[in-house]
Amino acid sequence: MLYREAGQFKASYQEDAQIFPIRQDRIGFFALMAVVFLVVPFAASEYWLQAILIPVLIFSLAALGLNILTGYAGQLSLGSAAFMAVGAFATYNFMLRIDGIPFLVAMLLGGLCAAGVGILFGLPSLRIKGFYLAVATLAAQFFIVWALVKFPWFSNYSSSGVISAQTVNIFGYAFVTPQAKYLLTLAIVTVLALAAKNMVRSTTGRKWMAVRDMDVAAEVIGIRLMRTKLQAFAVSSFYCGVAGALYAYTYLGTVEPEGFNLDLSFKILFMIIIGGVGSILGSFLGSAFIVLLPIFLNVVLHSAVGAALPAGFGSSLELMIFGALIIFFLIVEPHGMARLWQIGKEKLRLWPFPH
């Protein structure tokens, strides 16, 4: 009843091409932005900001990166965590070795380094496809983590290979409180998510999707395969790299190469599968699901009924429920949570008179 687009006419091409063509969506989006930027930093506790919201945002960005590559360009990758590692370590080294470099510049350079490495490991995609490509990107995963451990220069000769992030300073303001870190992360993620949304709606994204759907046909209509695929790898790795930099600088503060292992890559892959492959919103929903659900189960099983269960049982139960829920979700909605959202919206349009 409230969610009805009747009477909303589009009188110009701009109006037709905007991200949210329905007025209610626009209002909703801006309301959401107002809440997350203006209300959340002051209302949420330190625990929520530091332990829940910041990681959800960072993983959303990483999932967004993988979604661009896998969801839009159709290139399966298992190296997302490694590209995050490149971003984190590159940013660290730029901050360390160039005196007075602004954090945002170092982060962008870190993202570009990740993009470069991404292009390098994307080269096999020109010859191989599907699962074979996934295996090739596994090489990136192992090689990068190995290299970061092997060459102590990357971690500034720390005896254990761990880097500890410098304080983020932008225009003389030090981002140390959870509120400041949250706002910084949120701002970066918002800008990059909007950029991604626009990219996938433009020529770039259409080329990616054409390649995804059938690369021979795409080539026939004049899309240069090499360029398009490598571009997808570069953009995707850039997003992962920035996510890695944020992971080190606004979330953990100290990272080790082993932290960016295959498990993390799989986790990011699960995020886009659960959230929705080929959907910007899905990256956020999937990241929230994968990050929050284990914590929620842990709180329920340890704080609430923990004393009643034998030790270790709660932890095992947690994994079982988590796994069962993932399977349940994939059976109920194989296209992910973003598709559920879409269905919900369509139902809402007809409500209360579905014909």
Place this chain on the structure above:
Amino acid sequence: MKFSFRKTLVAGAVAAGLLATGYAAAQEQFIGLPSYRVGPYAAGGSGIYGGWIDYMQLINQRDGGINGVKLTWEECETEYNNARGVECYERLKTKGAAGNAMFQPLSTGITYSVLEKVAQDRIPMVTIGYGRTDAADGRVFPWVFPMITTYWSQASAIVNYIGSKEGGTDKLKGKKIGLLYHDSAYGKESHAIMDKLAAKHGFSVEKIAVAHPGNEQQSQWLQIRQMRPDYVVLWGWGVMNPTALRTAARTGFPREKIVGVWWAGAEEDTVPAGDAAKGYTAAVFNVAGANYPVVKEIQQHVYAKNLGNMEDKSRVGSVYYNRGVVHGIIAVEAIRIAQDKFGKGKPLSGEQVRWGFENLKIDTKRLAALGAEGFMPELNVTCSDHEGAGVVKFQQWDGAKWNVVSDWIAGDRELVRGMIEESAAAYAKEKGITPRDCSKEG
């Protein structure tokens, strides 16, 4: 609105009740436990946290708490994952009447992730046998306590032990020691110290990496066979350890010449290797066995009442379990010492407990009173030295159980301390920290 006598009475009773419960809750000391009971390292996590919880349960059951302050705890599953560990840290830190008294993640990765946060939140972090080695310099790291022994002290003690087997460290000259290490930050901790020790004593070190998880080591052991080292130091973790022992047996390297570190010296490392493990020696800072009075008391006061934490009761007295008991003893003693200063019978804040850790002294007499003589080394923590002991014992596996084969052996204190101070000073410089002046600490 008029207040009738009855209403006032009810209100008063409610208020008194609230105060009373507040008071009752205030007599509890909360300890957050970021445990892991699933995942690849569950054997270590369940044993150590199980032993620790059982010891705290013993204090509650037998003594009614520490000077009447009951210990309470809550577990938070980290899965040995850094991100989950940070979430647990944030979740646990404000729980309990006085907040979380201490944080002990049992994971080097999580230790690094919260290293700076503990200083901001004023919660002591105790990392017994893992974590950041140079944090032993308490002047730069006031909030971190890598207690009993650091990796570097351990490496040095292992070299001294090998020296004593050869008839003195001067006999090490010209010997060859193989270092089979887990190819990770943890394994690489051994490099710098072994190089220094090799230079000092005149032996040579052959470093051989094993990639995680290490369940295939044929090529590494063939390499060892070609090099013919006099000893092999096994710096391993998880499945890598039994695999190393089995492969050593296959390639014919004597297990008596393999010396493991303390993360390679539990029943979980030797039992899967079967007979191949017989004769293998490993360093430990707590010994195995259920015959110590402290373990017997746990049996009597905790397991007899069916309050024990271990599902598999045969693990009580194992290396990991006893390591958990050591964690418990150190935590309880620190709280006790802090209570002596800040008021007996009161729950303490993290800051006060930190003082307890920094002034922790457990001598032989105290160990005997605790029923833990010979079970763990004496501890003497000071403002500048957060390590406190720096000694290890060596245990040999006889095919069925661990037998202690040495007394407490110290490392080369001077050399290790020098390296620690150098590394801590570099950290302080990078982070702009001014080291504390320990002569001014009370």
